[in-house]
Amino acid sequence: MSLVAVTAAALAGTLVLVVTVIRDGTTSATSADSAPRFDPVEATVPATGGATGSPPPATSGPVSPTPSPDPRTSRPGSVDRPGATRPGSRPQVVDHGPRSGNLVALTFDADMTDAMLGNLRNGRARSYANLRIVELLERQEIPATFFLTGKWVERYPELTRRLAGNPRFELANHTYGHHAFTRNCHGLPTLPAARLTEDVARTFRVIEPYGGRQTRYFRFPGLCHDAAALDALAPLGVTVVDGDVISGDPFAKSWRPIVKAVLSTVRPGSVVVLHVTEENAAMTDEALPHILAGLRDRGLRPAVLSEVLAGG
Numbered sequence: 420m421s422l423v424a425v426t427a428a429a430l431a432g433t434l435v436l437v438v439t440v441i442r443d444g445t446t447s448a449t450s451a452d453s454a455p456r457f458d459p460v461e462a463t464v465p466a467t468g469g470a471t472g473s474p475p476p477a478t479s480g481p482v483s484p485t486p487s488p489d490p491r492t493s494r495p496g497s498v499d500r501p502g503a504t505r506p507g508s509r510p511q512v513v514d515h516g517p518r519s520g521n522l523v524a525l526t527f528d529a530d531m532t533d534a535m536l537g538n539l540r541n542g543r544a545r546s547y548a549n550l551r552i553v554e555l556l557e558r559q560e561i562p563a564t565f566f567l568t569g570k571w572v573e574r575y576p577e578l579t580r581r582l583a584g585n586p587r588f589e590l591a592n593h594t595y596g597h598h599a600f601t602r603n604c605h606g607l608p609t610l611p612a613a614r615l616t617e618d619v620a621r622t623f624r625v626i627e628p629y630g631g632r633q634t635r636y637f638r639f640p641g642l643c644h645d646a647a648a649l650d651a652l653a654p655l656g657v658t659v660v661d662g663d664v665i666s667g668d669p670f671a672k673s674w675r676p677i678v679k680a681v682l683s684t685v686r687p688g689s690v691v692v693l694h695v696t697e698e699n700a701a702m703t704d705e706a707l708p709h710i711l712a713g714l715r716d717r718g719l720r721p722a723v724l725s726e727v728l729a730g731g
Contacts (some may be wrong), residue, residue: 501589501725502635506656509649510637515663516688517730523685523719524727525710526564526662527552527695528638531571532597532608538698539574548575549697551704553582561711562587564724565695566638566660569595569625583631589723590629591636592657595622600651604643615651623655636660636724642692660724662692666706669699674706681706682713688727 504510516522531547538544548571556563565582567590572579582588594600595618598610610618619637626633637657639648642665649659664684668677681691693707694700714721722731 500633500635501728502591502637502658502660504635504656504658506654508653509646510652510655510657510659512644512649512659512661513690513728514661515686515690516727518686518688520687520731521719522687522722522727522731523689523691523714524564524724525561525691525693525721526566526591526638526660526724527693528593529565529567529571529575530593530597530640530694530696530699531568531574533570535696535699536570536574544698547571547696547698548578549695549700549704550578552695552707553578555704555707556587557585559711560587561721562589562723562726563721564589564591564634564636566591566593566636567622567626568593568597569622570597571696572625572629579626579629583629583633586632587723589632589634589636589725590626591634591638591660591724592619592622592626593638594618594640595625597640599641599643600639600648601643601645604641607640607643612647612651615648616654619652619655619657632723634725638662660690662690664689664691666691666693666703668694668703668706669696671700671702671706674702674709677702677706678709678713681710682717685714685717685719687719688730690724690727 516524529548535544535547539547555561565588567579571593583590594610597607598618599605599607600610600615602609635655635657636659637652637655638660642661644659652659663686664681666677667680671677685691691710693703695703697704711721
C-alpha cells in the first residue's frame, strides 16, 4: 500500500517540503512484451572503453574520492546532493513527485551484469549503450536522469563523462553489477545480504570522479526490495526511487507497446522508467521521439528527477 507523506529534503541549505509517495515492503515490476530478445542489434558506434574503464582525466574537473573500507561507518556523499537523507534510518521509497504542475521525469537505467560483459567479449552483443537515445536528448535539450551501474560506468567511461558533462542530465545509482537485493527478482542473481551496503557504496565511489550533477538517488534492479534490503541502505543516506510509469522496454520487440505503456499512464509528477542498454532494450530509441511528442501533446514537460520530486 502507498502512503502520501510530506518529507523534508535539504536543498542548497534550505528546508523544502516535498510531497512524495513513500512505500515500505517488497515491490517488484513487471513489464509488457518481455519475451527475451537475443538477436544482435547493430550499434551506431562501437562500444568505448576497456573492460574495466577509467575515470576522466583531471582536466574534466572531478576530484578523486577517498574510498572507505567500511561504508557503515563512513560519511555518505555530499549531504547537499539531491536525494541525500540523514543516514541511519530506513530510506524513503518514492514513486513520483507532486501531481500539481506539468513536470515528469524521464529516467534511464544503465544495466550491466557479468553475463552482459561476457556477451560483449564473445560477440553475442555489440553494445549496451544506446547512443541514439543520448544524441536525441542532447539535440532536443531534454533533461533526463541516468541510473548507472558501476560496471556500466567502467565499460563506458567516455560515455559516462559525456553524460556527466551535460548540465541537463543527473546521475544516480543502480548498484554495481545489477544483482538482485531480494530472492525471485525476475531471474536476477541475488547478492548476499552481507554485501548489499558495500555494493551501493562502491557504485557511488565509481561514479563520483566523473563530476556533473550527481545525486543520492538509488534504484533497485527489477524494482525488487524488502525491509532487509532497505535497512542495508540506511547507512548511506539515500532516497530509493522506483517509478509509477513502467515502460516495459527491456526486450520489447516493437516500439509501439513502449509508447502505449508510457502515454497511457503518465501524469504530472510521474517518474518514467526506461533503459539506455541498447542490446536488451533495442526499441527504446525508436519509442522515445513518440513519447516526447505525446508528452508535449498532453502539456507535460520533462525535467530532471530532483526537480520533479521537488515539485519544480
